Amino acid sequence: MSTSPTPASTNELHRWARFVLVNDRAPRVSADCALCGNEIENGYVRESRTRLLYCATQCYAGHAVAIEKQQRRVS
Numbered sequence: 001m002s003t004s005p006t007p008a009s010t011n012e013l014h015r016w017a018r019f020v021l022v023n024d025r026a027p028r029v030s031a032d033c034a035l036c037g038n039e040i041e042n043g044y045v046r047e048s049r050t051r052l053l054y055c056a057t058q059c060y061a062g063h064a065v066a067i068e069k070q071q072r073r074v075s
Helices: 010-016 057-074
Strands: 019-022 044-047
Touching (some): 044 057
């Protein structure tokens, strides 16, 4: 048995991670925040399930709250 850590596969990462925080990088193509619409320039949050981009953790959290409220209204 090996005690060295093994990297998680891409499928495992998507199953457990809800978002990815990217510091000091811009997306490959110009992109806007999914919540506020600001252009993403340096660092962003990517939701792993939908692959939406957010300019800050506050926008990501705000979008999650908005979706939860919408789902409550529908059901």
